[in-house]
Amino acid sequence: MKIGVIGAGGIGGTIGTLWAKAGHEIFFSSRNPEKLSELITSENTHAGTVADAAKFADVILFACYYWTIDEALSAAGSLDGKILIDATNPYMREDGKIHRVPDASSGLELTAKLPNTKVVKAYNTLPTATFANEAHQSEPYAVFYCGDDSEAKAIVAQLIADSGFAGVDIGDMTQVTHQEPGGVLYNHPMSIEQAQKLTRSLI
Ligand SMILES: NC(=O)c1ccc[n+]([C@@H]2O[C@H](COP(=O)([O-])OP(=O)(O)OC[C@H]3O[C@@H](n4cnc5c(N)ncnc54)[C@H](OP(=O)(O)O)[C@@H]3O)[C@@H](O)[C@H]2O)c1
Structure with missing residues (x-):
């Protein structure tokens, strides 16, 4: 697939690299694309601006900071008809410290902001280190996902498998707070069996 990465930092760079190894075409983006040379490791990896990545891709991995979401969306331009995988978490930076934003959900906010995009x-x-070091285990870690478009979710489930993890569908976007900070599915690496059992008890 043609995948654009908006926010090619720890999480975006790591997941994009796993997809590139699986044979997908990856366009990493930055406000300073010249900083992305380490991610350009094969013929199917490219680097450029946020707008170029958005134009290139059918699927966007959105992995910038919560407080830069509007700026990143504005730089991307239209994402109509595309799938956007939202990997962001609602933390804010204030007085040099990062803290969780109470009652915020970046998944719900992006779904509302992008009515013509399949979020x-x-x-x-899971932490970046788990994605970087634990892909393609014989018993892969669960990666939770949710959203309102079933075809988009099927594509994302395949991309999760291609990156070396096991996708666990927790339902539509109304379920998202279970997998965002404060939710029971957030930041607890677990097997697919544990994940499915826990998910059944929630939804
Ligand atoms: N760290 C983790 O373990 C982890 C795990 C899961 C999810 N997340 C979430 O993933 C997101 C990124 O976290 P990270 O740890 O990967 O951070 P990071 O390594 O610091 O990377 C942040 C990325 O955001 C981009 N960015 C910043 N401002 C931007 C803007 N105005 N427009 C477009 N892109 C912008 C930066 O790109 P340039 O500066 O190059 O433009 C950079 O690539 C956060 O929402 C975080 O909560 C983090």
Whole structure:
């Protein structure tokens, strides 16, 4: 697939690299694309501006900071008809410190902001180090996802498998707070069996 990465930092760079290894075409983006040379490791990896990544891709991995969401969306331009995988978590930076934003959900906010884009929440529940070091285990870690478009979710489930993890569908976007900060599915690496059992008890 043609995938654009908006926010090619720790999480975006890591997941994009896993997809590139699986054979997908990855366009990493930055406000300073010249900083992305380390991510350009094969013929199917490219780098450029946020707008170029958005234009290139059928699927966007959205992995910038919560407080830069509007700026990143504005730089991207139209994302109509595309799938956007939201990996962001609602933390804010204030006085040099990062803190959770109470009652905020970036998944719900992006779904409302982008009515013509198929938003799927995924890749936000595990730390970057787990994605970087634990892909393609014989018993892969669960990666939770949710969203309102079933075809988009099927594509994201395949992308999660291609990156070396096991996708667990928790339902439509109304379920997203279970997998965002404060939710029971957030930041608890678990097997697919544990994840499915826990998910059944929630939804
Ligand atoms: N760290 C984790 O373990 C982890 C795990 C899951 C999810 N997340 C979530 O993923 C997101 C990124 O976290 P990270 O740890 O990967 O951070 P990071 O390594 O610091 O990367 C942040 C990225 O955001 C981009 N960015 C910043 N301002 C932007 C703007 N105005 N427009 C477009 N892009 C902008 C930066 O790109 P340039 O500066 O190059 O433009 C950079 O690539 C956060 O929402 C975080 O909560 C983090």
